[in-house]
Amino acid sequence: MYRQPFPRRLYIGGILYLPLLLFSTANRIIAVHPKISISPSGQSIAAMSSQSQPPSPPLAKKVKHKMELFGDVRVDNYYWLRDDSRKNPQVISYLQQENAYTEAIMSGTKKFEDEIYAEIRGRIKEDDISAPLRKGPYYYYARTLEGKEYVQYCRRPIPNHDAPPSVHDTMPTGPDAPPEHVILDENVKAQEYDFYRIGAFKVSPNHKLVAYAEDTKGDEIYTVYVIDAETRAPVGKPLVGVTSYLQWAGNEALVYITMDEILRPDKVWLHKLGSDQSNDSCLYHEKDDMFSLDLQASESEKFLFIASESKITRFVFYLEVSKPEDGLRVLTPRINGIDTSVSHRGNHFFIQRRSDEFFNSELLACPVDNTSATTILIPHRASVKIQDIQLFSDHLVVYEREQGLPKISIYRLPAIEEPLTSLQGAQAVQFIDPVYSVDPSESQFSSTILRFSYSSLRTPPSVYDYDMITGESVLKKIETVLGGFDASNYVTERKWAAASDGTQIPISIVYQKNLVKLDGSDPMLLYGYGSYEVCVDPDFKASRLSLLDRGFVFAIAHIRGGGEMGRQWYENGKFLKKKNTFTDFIACAEFLIEKKYCSKEKLCIEGRSAGGLLIGAVLNMRPDLFKAAVAGVPFVDVLTTMLDPTIPLTTSEWEEWGDPRKEEFYFYLKSYSPVDNLKAQNYPNILVTAGLHDSRVMYSEAAKFVAKLRDMKTDDNMLLFKCELGAGHFSKSGRFERLQDDALTYAFILKALNMIPTSGSALN
Numbered sequence: 001m002y003r004q005p006f007p008r009r010l011y012i013g014g015i016l017y018l019p020l021l022l023f024s025t026a027n028r029i030i031a032v033h034p035k036i037s038i039s040p041s042g043q044s045i046a047a048m049s050s051q052s053q054p055p056s057p058p059l060a061k062k063v064k065h066k067m068e069l070f071g072d073v074r075v076d077n078y079y080w081l082r083d084d085s086r087k088n089p090q091v092i093s094y095l096q097q098e099n100a101y102t103e104a105i106m107s108g109t110k111k112f113e114d115e116i117y118a119e120i121r122g123r124i125k126e127d128d129i130s131a132p133l134r135k136g137p138y139y140y141y142a143r144t145l146e147g148k149e150y151v152q153y154c155r156r157p158i159p160n161h162d163a164p165p166s167v168h169d170t171m172p173t174g175p176d177a178p179p180e181h182v183i184l185d186e187n188v189k190a191q192e193y194d195f196y197r198i199g200a201f202k203v204s205p206n207h208k209l210v211a212y213a214e215d216t217k218g219d220e221i222y223t224v225y226v227i228d229a230e231t232r233a234p235v236g237k238p239l240v241g242v243t244s245y246l247q248w249a250g251n252e253a254l255v256y257i258t259m260d261e262i263l264r265p266d267k268v269w270l271h272k273l274g275s276d277q278s279n280d281s282c283l284y285h286e287k288d289d290m291f292s293l294d295l296q297a298s299e300s301e302k303f304l305f306i307a308s309e310s311k312i313t314r315f316v317f318y319l320e321v322s323k324p325e326d327g328l329r330v331l332t333p334r335i336n337g338i339d340t341s342v343s344h345r346g347n348h349f350f351i352q353r354r355s356d357e358f359f360n361s362e363l364l365a366c367p368v369d370n371t372s373a374t375t376i377l378i379p380h381r382a383s384v385k386i387q388d389i390q391l392f393s394d395h396l397v398v399y400e401r402e403q404g405l406p407k408i409s410i411y412r413l414p415a416i417e418e419p420l421t422s423l424q425g426a427q428a429v430q431f432i433d434p435v436y437s438v439d440p441s442e443s444q445f446s447s448t449i450l451r452f453s454y455s456s457l458r459t460p461p462s463v464y465d466y467d468m469i470t471g472e473s474v475l476k477k478i479e480t481v482l483g484g485f486d487a488s489n490y491v492t493e494r495k496w497a498a499a500s501d502g503t504q505i506p507i508s509i510v511y512q513k514n515l516v517k518l519d520g521s522d523p524m525l526l527y528g529y530g531s532y533e534v535c536v537d538p539d540f541k542a543s544r545l546s547l548l549d550r551g552f553v554f555a556i557a558h559i560r561g562g563g564e565m566g567r568q569w570y571e572n573g574k575f576l577k578k579k580n581t582f583t584d585f586i587a588c589a590e591f592l593i594e595k596k597y598c599s600k601e602k603l604c605i606e607g608r609s610a611g612g613l614l615i616g617a618v619l620n621m622r623p624d625l626f627k628a629a630v631a632g633v634p635f636v637d638v639l640t641t642m643l644d645p646t647i648p649l650t651t652s653e654w655e656e657w658g659d660p661r662k663e664e665f666y667f668y669l670k671s672y673s674p675v676d677n678l679k680a681q682n683y684p685n686i687l688v689t690a691g692l693h694d695s696r697v698m699y700s701e702a703a704k705f706v707a708k709l710r711d712m713k714t715d716d717n718m719l720l721f722k723c724e725l726g727a728g729h730f731s732k733s734g735r736f737e738r739l740q741d742d743a744l745t746y747a748f749i750l751k752a753l754n755m756i757p758t759s760g761s762a763l764n
Contacts (some may be wrong), residue, residue, distance in 0.1 A: 002763040008103035055104045057719065058097035060707035067640070069665045071143035074676065076640065077706045082700035086692050090531035095692070095703065096723040105720060109747050112756050117743035120543040121736060125484045129154070131463035132171040133451070134444060137161045141170040143182075149734030150186030153201055153210075165447045167465040167474040183210055183229055190734075192216075194726050198246030200224075202300035205301060207249045209235060209273075212246045219693045220244070220263075224256060226273065240412035245295040247304050249324040255283070255304055257293050262369070263648035263695050268306050269323055278690070283328050284308075284317065289651040299391045299445045305331070305342050311655035314339040318349075331371055343686070344368070345391045346416030350377075352386055359567040361386040365420050377423050381555040384762050387535075387568040393446050396423065397469045399438070404506045404564045406438040406537065408452065428448065429466060429473070433459060435494050437507040451476075455539035457510035458555035477691075481542050489514060490548065492538070497557075497584075497591035503572075505584050506558045508538035509597070515551040523753055524553040524598035526589060530561035530581040531610035532656065543742040549756065554595050559584035559614075575658050576668055582617045589618075589625055601627055604749050608632035609618050609697055612688075614707060617675025619683060628685040628752035630745050633694055638667070638673035648695050663678050676700070678708050682715040687745065690723045699723055718752065 067081035083091045086231040103445070106113065126146040138155040145152070156171060157178040172178065190196035193216045200213040200222075210229050213222040224239040224246060243265050245257040253270045266287070269280045285306045286293055294307040304319040306328060313336050317328035341356040349371060351364040358380035366374045378386065383402060390397040393416070400407040408429040409723045412419035414420060431438070433456035439462065441451040450466040461481035464474070493509040516522050525547060537554055548554060557566040561573025561581040564603060573581040589605070592598055605626050607615040612634020619629055633642070642660050645651050658665030670676050686709070690702035706721040713719065750756050 017630065020034065021332065051381055055101060057101050057710055059710065060094055060096065060703075062711075067643075069099060069643070069660075070666055071256055072667070072670070074639075074670075076675075076704070078704040079640075080704045081707065082698060086699075091700075092725070094707075095699070095723045095725065098706065099723060099725075102720040102722045103720065105718060106747065106751070109751050109756050112750075113743050113747035116546055117739055119483075119546055119743055120739045121544045123124070123481050123485065123545065124735075125480035125482060128480065132156070133442065133449075134158060134161075134165055134169060135203075135442075138207060140203070142415075144735070145187070148187045149736055150190050150196065152182045152186065153184040154180055154182050156180050159603050165444060167449055167451050167467045167472055169465075181230065183232070184212065184227070188452070189214070200246040200477065202248055203229065204245055204248050204251045208251065211246055211248065211254055213242065213246055215244075215415045217693050218691060219695050221259070221695075224254070226254070234577055237276065239271060245293070246298045247295055249304060249319065249321050253324050255295060255306075255324075257295055260289075262289075262646060262651070264289060264652060268293055268295065268328075283319070289645070290655065292652055299443075300344050300346075300393075301445070305343050307341070308334070309339070310652060312337055314341065316340055316342050318342070318344075339756065341388075343389055343391045345396075345413070348420050350389060350391060350396070351747070352389060354567065359571070361567075363389065375421055377420075383566075386564070388440060389561075390440050390450070391445070392448070392450075392468070394448065395450075397439055397440075397450055397468075398426075400537070401564065401566060404558055405435070406535075407434070408438060408450075410450070411616070412468075427468070427471065433457075433492055435538040437539035440651075457492045457508060457538045457540060458487045460485075460487075460540045460542070479540075479542070481545075483540075483545075485545065485718045495591070495595070497588045499560075499580070499584050501583070503560070503580075505560075506560075507586055507588050507592070508556045510538070510548065510554060511553040512548045512551065512556075513547070516553055518596055520593070520596040520599045521602070522551055522553050522598055523547075523602040523755065524555060524590065524602070525587075525594060525604045525749065526555050526557060526605060527606050527611075528557045528559055528585045528588075528614050529607060529609075529611040530557075530559040530573055530585070532561075533563035533567070535563045537564070543739060543746075546742075546746055546747075550737050550750070555588075555590075555592060555597070557585050557588035559588070574656055576664070578657070578668070581614060582621060585614060585618055586622050586625065589622075600625055604628040604630070604752065604755065606630040606632070606745070607634070610635050612636060612697070613638060613674065613704075615676075617672050619686070620674060620677040623681060623683045626684045628687075628749050630687045630689075630748065631702070631705075632689045633691060633697045634674070634688060634702055634705065635697045636674040636705040639669045639676055640673075641698075641701065642669060647698065675708060676703050678705075678712050680712050680714055683709065683713045683717060683719070685718040686720070687718075688749045689741070690721070692723055692725045718748070720748065 031665045045634045060078055063080045065076045067074045080533035082092055128143045128144050132141040137158055139158055140155045143154050193220045197215045198212050199215055202211045208229055209226055211224055211226045214225050215222050222242050222244050224242055226235040243257045243259060247255050249255050252273050256269055258267045260266045267285050268283045270283055271280045290310045291308045294309060296305045302321055306317045307314055315334040318331045319328055331342055337355055341352040343350040347368055348365045352361050353364055354361040360380060362380040363378035364374040365377050385401040387401055388399040394413055396411040396413055398409045409426040411423045411426055414598040436456040439453040441453050443451045448468045450468055453463055455461045460481050462475060463477040465474050465476050489509055489512055491513045493506045496504040497507055499505050536556055544554060559581050560569050564569050603626050605615060612631040613636055615629050615631040616634055616636040638662055642646055642650055642657055658664040660669050688702045688706050692699050692700040710719060
């Protein structure tokens with residue numbers, strides 16, 4: 001759990017399901033219509049917006065709050081905006097005023113924004129299903145219905161399910177097919193709430209029960225329900241106040257994780273169906289506040305793995321599913337600086353191990369009955385990073401990264417009863433785009449069929465089944481994009497920009513070849529992140545077509561601090577090297593201008609969460625370089641937050657940013673923390689967003705940044721702040737609601753570039 005742009009992958013009955021469940025918002029408590037907000041002058045902002053002159057922005061009151069450490073004094077006049085209860089009337093009033101001001105400033109282009117929303121929504125095939133996954137006697141999939149915000153979780157029996165699977169298998173449909181059964185309908189559940197998100201959906205091994213984790217606020221605190229898969233009848237009482245880490249331990253027990261008061265996953269529990277939650281047994285309590293717990297199931301379904309992890313250390317316990325009463329056993333010991341992830345097949349555990357020496361990871365195996373007797377299967381390679389592995393009864397799939405691009409390598413394993421001493425003859429899966437994204441998807445452990453998801457900047461999300469024996473690959477599902485989309489109209493490129501120290505930074509680029517001139521006159525949106533070793537791979541986003549089809553160039557700067565180029569790429573963008581993240585981004589922007597992809601007057605930038613920190617930092621460093629900036633749920637009050645161990649995530653992230661209770665880190669963090677480095681200068685047009693119930697980046701960081709910037713900036717450019725009063729970190733929960741965020745962002749960018757038509761269609 002960290003300040004990331006994307007949530008963890010969600011498996012629906014075994015299906016990796018991304019398109020409809022990525023983001024969230026809404027909770028009606030304290031939601032007051034923004035038009036009743038009152039400006040500091042006492043006049044309603046909505047009323048002012050109808051007058052000829054633009055309304056005055058809200059001015060947050062100043063209350064001096066002095067902070068002193070290492071002889072350094074900082075004054076935060078807007079510290080009062082932080083309210084852990086989210087109920088302070090003065091805070092809520094200020095947020096409402098900011099929302100009303102944003103609405104007023106954008107009111108003149110509201111029709112255009114609505115047209116963009118309709119345009120984006122018009123590309124979606126509203127009635128659709130995900131690629132069915134064959135699992136046991138059923139096909140599992142998710143269905144969407146026309147006009148409905150949420151999904152249905154479904155399954156259909158497989159005729160002759162004992163026959164071996166094939167890449168050519170298709171789920172039977174039509175009047176003679178076995179009937180579809182809707183296990184759970186989110187649309188029905190969500191009727192009671194303004195926000196609704198399922199964070200885990202787990203089918204029991206015998207396929208008779210389903211456990212799912214439900215969040216109805218956006219704060220990522222879940223309630224787990226167990227239902228009968230056929231009748232939907234509840235089984236036992238719900239588990240409350242838990243995380244979305246949830247696994248079955250056989251057919252009659254669940255393992256789950258809870259959090260402490262700062263929302264750190266710290267305890268793992270065993271729950272027997274039919275018993276009260278108060279009687280659950282605690283399998284492990286992690287008391288070190290630098291560590292958080294993780295929970296995964298082996299592909300073989302014979303073991304559960306509980307990991308305790310910090311940013312540099314990870315150690316693993318295992319629980320035998322058939323004997324949960326035996327409790328946890330140590331698989332990899334706790335050794336500072338050693339990071340391990342594990343899997344299981346037959347008589348062996350497979351261990352992915354990383355350290356300072358083996359920074360891109362090596363792969364080991366050890367017998368289940370002798371975990372100290374390890375054998376190296378794939379040695380460490382300085383140029384290739386092992387990202388993940390996936391085990392099958394006869395194959396090992398290794399997800400790797402080389403030169404910033406993902407790879408899939410497949411190894412045939414010896415028979416389970418044979419010794420496992422080495423791997424022979426890697427088989428590589430081939431991809432066609434110059435830049436692309438590949439993600440593992442759940443597959444049947446006993447089969448020879450690998451399922452993975454593929455996408456590129458011009459290729460919609462696609463699900464493939466790959467026969468690991470024959471090498472045959474079959475497209476099972478590609479996201480339908482309506483509205484005449486033709487991938488051949490778009491060009492994807494990969495370029496390299498030289499950073500200030502000479503490091504080559506990869507950039508992924510896409511544009512509409514019939515519209516872009518590449519003479520410096522084209523508008524551009526440049527996206528960046530650069531933290532937590534996260535790989536922001538170049539994947540497809542249908543709503544982005546609303547920019548590309550207006551002649552925009554879109555680019556992703558794969559800057560240091562991310563993981564695209566291996567572990568050292570991350571290490572060189574954290575701690576006392578964090579500024580490399582920002583200077584890399586600036587170097588990419590300057591390169592794109594030099595190569596005439598855009599100009600300063602046409603360059604817009606965007607980042608979310610820790611990427612919002614990036615945006616805030618580069619705006620302070622080079623405000624002249626950009627025309628407009630969008631900072632989503634931005635982590636901009638870095639020093640104050642990292643000095644406060646009562647805020648969620650702080651203690652576990654001292655190994656990411658540095659512990660500012662130490663003088664060296666204090667002054668380094670202060671030197672780039674966006675709130676602390678705002679100054680009296682001209683800034684470009686800026687849109688900032690936040691969520692009141694965000695547990696990863698508090699809404700107050702964005703609020704303080706905007707309030708202080710309003711007071712200090714010397715320009716007349718737009719500075720807009722929108723806080724979703726019912727949202728968490730991932731915006732609205734409905735799939736159509738979520739599109740409103742993109743419509744606002746695009747309307748803001750086009751308004752800043754003076755590209756909004758005075759009449760006619762939204763699409764020029």
